Amino acid sequence: MREDFAANLVSGLLEARTGQQLTRDRHWRIETALAGLMREQGIENADQLARRLLQPGQEALAEAVVEALLNNETYFFRDRPLFDQLSQKILPALAARRGDTRRLAIWSAGCSTGQEALSLAMIFAEQRMRWAGWTIEIVATDVSRSAIASARKGAYSQFQVQRGLGVQQMLTCFEEAREGWRVDPALHRAVRFEVHNVLDPAPRPGRFDLVLCRNVLLYFDSTTRGRALDRIGDALADDGFLMLGGGESPAAHSNRFVTCRANTNFFQHAPSRAATAPGKDSIPIRPSLSANSLKSNLSTFR
């Protein structure tokens, strides 16, 4: 059995389970990512790994392989200028639009070990007076079971806790504990963590005012990025906002979104959204935005 067969088998397994692609030029990652697992399992090389995976009853190994291949890189307030825009422009715009219900639903799609969602929770906590009386629902999902298990624990290593956080934020929001730095229980309770693939129908409540999906789409091929964007589009409120990662754009993969303003990473539904047919599992779409409401949406950044 040749090594490229093993690499194809492993990358095929990853794609089948998650939709994520490990293209041939990134096959080098396999050896690095799986080194620890293979050592732990007494597997000497890729050929042995492939043979084990092809045997019946190897579900646990297959899942461990997929978990090891997922990239869980994240940190608090990653791309802080984007969080500043979120805090200073997007959230005030949403507050104005939801003044009647005083409810916001936010989805952190591809949350990894939870730092992005907890950063959001920290923003709301820091603006406590402004959001008094509001119901803020933050749902954070990731396809990685181990990342979500870690997020649910709410404990971060010394290395993790200081990445992106100022010392005052760290001292305010975390407490030193035996297992590392434990996030404040109230902040932790503000976020619901779930195992979920962004290619599946959106998690509860199914309709979100703000969706963050950062540094996730890059792991999909173009067609799959379009599928992911369709899922997000189905779940995003008519006047909601989508936040992508630095340098990411839906333009080449979906025509459902328009940028809020050039050079930002915030997007909204394109005006022609009503013409887009809902997918098989999509959530029913409310009537499209009026020209006036779109103008009001886009003016948020002006």
Next chain:
Amino acid sequence: MKTCLIVDDSRVIRKVSRHMVEAIGLAVEEAANGQEALDACAQAMPDVILLDWNMPVMSGIEFITRLRASPGGEAPKVVFCTTENDAAHIREAVQAGANEYVMKPFDHETLQIKLQLVGAA
């Protein structure tokens, strides 16, 4: 160009930190203990100081206490970079006038974000 004074008794740590700080775009000076750092500050006050805790001659905490009490000593942003990684030490540093705190070991990104947070990068 903004200036950074790296205060650490380990030449290796100073060298590694210098490499990171220069890559971020600051000019670097070095001091091996708190007294050398005070002397350097008396000559020219840097924009930011990366400060170790445990050093011979004068510790980091004694240095920052004296710095903050000296004329113009409130200006530099002080970022502790230390292996003293428990909450009590961090609180003590902040009370003494530290603006940020980096727990060793750290990477380039962590340091860069800390320097951005204090307005030095």
